[in-house]
Structures are given as structure tokens and as C-alpha cells.
Amino acid sequence: VFSRDVSCIPYYEECQKTADWLLSRTKHKPKFAIICGSGLGMLAETLQDQEVFKYSDIPNFPQSTVQGHVGQLVFGELKRKACVYMQGRFHMYEGHSLYKVTFPVRVFKQLGVETLIVTNAAGSLADSYKVGDIMVIKDHVNFPGLAGYNALSGPNDERFGPRFPSMSDTYDKDLRGLALDLSIKLGYSHFVQEGVYCMVGGPNFETIAEARLLHKLGIDAVGMSTAPEVVVAKHCGLKVFGLSLITNQVLKEYGSNEAVNHEKVLEISKKRAGILQDFVTELVAQINSNNTN
Ligand SMILES: O=P(O)(O)O[C@H]1O[C@H](CO)[C@@H](O)[C@H]1O
Numbered sequence: 108v109f110s111r112d113v114s115c116i117p118y119y120e121e122c123q124k125t126a127d128w129l130l131s132r133t134k135h136k137p138k139f140a141i142i143c144g145s146g147l148g149m150l151a152e153t154l155q156d157q158e159v160f161k162y163s164d165i166p167n168f169p170q171s172t173v174q175g176h177v178g179q180l181v182f183g184e185l186k187r188k189a190c191v192y193m194q195g196r197f198h199m200y201e202g203h204s205l206y207k208v209t210f211p212v213r214v215f216k217q218l219g220v221e222t223l224i225v226t227n228a229a230g231s232l233a234d235s236y237k238v239g240d241i242m243v244i245k246d247h248v249n250f251p252g253l254a255g256y257n258a259l260s261g262p263n264d265e266r267f268g269p270r271f272p273s274m275s276d277t278y279d280k281d282l283r284g285l286a287l288d289l290s291i292k293l294g295y296s297h298f299v300q301e302g303v304y305c306m307v308g309g310p311n312f313e314t315i316a317e318a319r320l321l322h323k324l325g326i327d328a329v330g331m332s333t334a335p336e337v338v339v340a341k342h343c344g345l346k347v348f349g350l351s352l353i354t355n356q357v358l359k360e361y362g363s364n365e366a367v368n369h370e371k372v373l374e375i376s377k378k379r380a381g382i383l384q385d386f387v388t389e390l391v392a393q394i395n396s397n398n399t400n
Pocket residue numbers: 143144145173196198226227228229309330331332333368369372
């Protein structure tokens with residue numbers, strides 16, 4: 108489940124075939140790819156001149172199985188910048204190999220994408236965060252990766268990137284700075300934070316003891332995605348920027364009956380998607396006007 112089946116057709120060629128299939132059907136040449144987190148598919152709604160491809164029609168693409176993840180790629184223009192949105196991501200807990208989870212990122216690279224923007228729904232461990240806050244991801248802890256369940260496990264294809272990629276500067280410093288400046292300009296600074304995201308395997312939410320452990324480790328927000336996509340993006344030379352929407356507080360005390368569930372996560376995502384959409388739209392516009400890209 109966790110590493111790729113090395114007996115399948117060559118991975119690079121497989122990604123290229125999918126990229127070529129898409130390029131022959133869309134007029135857009137995206138420089139930005141945006142992955143929509145749980146319940147955040149509507150981020151793509153502001154795209155102009157849309158072209159939509161269902162995952163079930165795209166060669167080699169996995170299928171979405173989680174509620175709140177529609178399962179289609181949407182190409183279009185945001186402030187005249189060509190973008191591709193992934194409405195529905197793949198998670199390790201769905202049973203996809205990490206090679207499948209990260210397949211779209213490598214396809215994006217072969218489409219000519221230069222910047223990957225990841226979004227996710229996450230629970231907060233930081234005491235100062237509130238439900239509805241947006242966290243600019245400064246760094247991550249890839250728990251499955253640390254335990255050997257890494258999307259880069261298996262033979263390394265140098266055409267994607269090096270065997271031992273550095274991850275010390277993964278979330279682009281300039282883009283983080285730009286986002287924090289933008290949050291002030293947009294009047295968002297009272298709910299925009301910067302912090303560390305942690306990926307756990309899921310699909311269960313945290314026990315109290317696990318929540319306390321993550322809190323002690325200095326983690327600000329926890330979810331079940333993002334790290335594999337980001338690791339693969341960094342490996343193949345994409346710029347990375349990430350936003351977590353805080354959909355719930357992770358319980359750290361016994362005796363509460365406030366337990367989180369996926370429906371509550373989706374409810375908050377739906378409520379805050381508009382704000383996240385504006386943030387991403389303005390950021391994409393600024394990246395170009397500031398020549399940060
Ligand atoms: O990370 P995304 O896909 O936003 O979704 C998060 O929300 C779901 C749990 O409600 C999990 O899939 C978790 O990873």
C-alpha cells in the first residue's frame with residue numbers, strides 16, 4: 108500500500124502520458140496548481156474560462172473516495188494567470204499507495220506548473236488558534252515519512268529529482284512573507300497564523316494522549332494529508348506554499364463530549380471557503396505582480 112509497485116510501467120513515462128493527454132485537451136498552460144482540501148473544492152469556482160476533467164476520464168488517475176473531495180481537475184484563469192485546481196485529493200488512509208497519492212503533483216510538474224499551493228482542513232493543537240483561523244504552513248512533521256512510509260521510497264528517478272532531497276526550506280519563505288503581508292492588507296491578520304502542520308496516517312482522529320504528545324512536540328495543526336504531496340513537489344523542484352484551515356480544536360483534556368467528526372470539518376470548510384478563496388486569488392495575483400515567482 109505504501110510504496111509504489113516497481114513492476115508497473117515506468118513511472119516517469121506514465122506521468123508524461125497523463126500530462127500529454129491533458130495538454131492535448133486544454134488550451135491552458137498552468138503555472139500554478141492548487142490542491143483543495145476537505146470541503147474546499149469551491150476554491151476553484153472563481154476560475155475563468157474553465158475546462159473540467161473528471162478523474163475517472165484521465166488516464167492513470169486514481170479516484171476520490173472521501174466525502175468533500177469531488178474528483179476532478181479544473182483548468183482556468185485566475186487574474187489572467189493559468190491555474191489547475193485539484194478538486195479532491197488522495198489520502199494514504201484511503202488505501203492508495205503514496206505513489207498514487209502524489210501522482211498528480213508529478214503530472215503538474217510535467218504540465219509546466221512552477222508553484223504548488225496546498226490547502227487542507229486541520230485540527231488545532233496551538234492554544235491560541237480558533238476554529239476558522241487560517242494557518243500559513245511554515246514547516247511540517249511528516250510522521251508517516253519519518254516511519255518509512257515516504258512517497259520517495261523505492262527506486263529514485265533522477266529525471267524527477269535527487270535521491271536525497273533537502274527539506275529544510277520546503278515552504279517558500281518569500282511566498283510565506285507575501286501571504287502574511289497580504290493578510291494585513293486584506294484585514295485578515297487577526298485570523299491568519301503561521302505554524303507547523305503535522306501529518307498523521309489517520310483515518311481516526313487523535314486520542315487525548317496523542318493530542319498531548321503532538322502538542323508537546325510543538326505542532327500547531329494536525330491533519331491526514333499534504334506532507335507526501337509537498338515532499339514530492341520539493342523533490343521535483345516546485346515552489347511550495349500551504350494553507351491549513353482550522354476546522355476544529357483537537358481535544359487535549361479528558362471528559363469533554365465535544366468530539367470532532369468529518370461532518371463538522373466539512374461544515375467549517377464550507378463556511379470559510381470563501382475567505383480562503385479570496386486569499387488564494389489575491390496571492391496568485393501578487394506573486395506575479397511582485398515577480399516573486
Ligand atoms: O487534509 P484534507 O484532505 O483537507 O482533509 C482533512 O480532513 C479529513 C478529516 O475530516 C482528513 O482527510 C484530513 O486530512
